[in-house]
Amino acid sequence: MNKIKALLVLIIPVLILIAISIQPFTTKAIGKEIIVEKPYIEFKENSTENIKGINVVPLSKLKDYKKYLASGPSKNNIIYVQLERSGEIYKTKYVSDEKPKSGVYLKAKIDYIDETTKKAYIDLGNYNSLTWDPEAESKAYVKLKVLNGLFIVEEVITSLPK
16 A cells, blocks of 8 residues: 555656646647747837837727726736737737637736726736846847747747748
């Protein structure tokens, strides 16, 4: 009986590690490669900041944004950012709380909504921490592998591939 318990103690952590690594591995192996705009700050002449990038969405693309204003930021407010191809890069088509049936989309959460600038700021999880550079003043792009709304950051590039 003790040998069985010892064997279970050794096998269960290995099985958990395998289960955790399946999703990132399949995303990297068979995910669709896309390029999105990296977050950056655009400095205006009147010294106001304007944050740009895939994680900033105009309220016109956020379906029923007043619902999110009422509930406030929540860990349970999962949204889906539907993307569409525009030239070489993918841009936000719309944001909804309903999972898209097809196309390329990212799973995210609403960080906050600014009604004065009419923009919603989206939390894409590790994307923001991996790609954010407050010193960057110009556009750059991020290559992602996307599968079922989940993604892996491949690399940050300064110019689009030709």
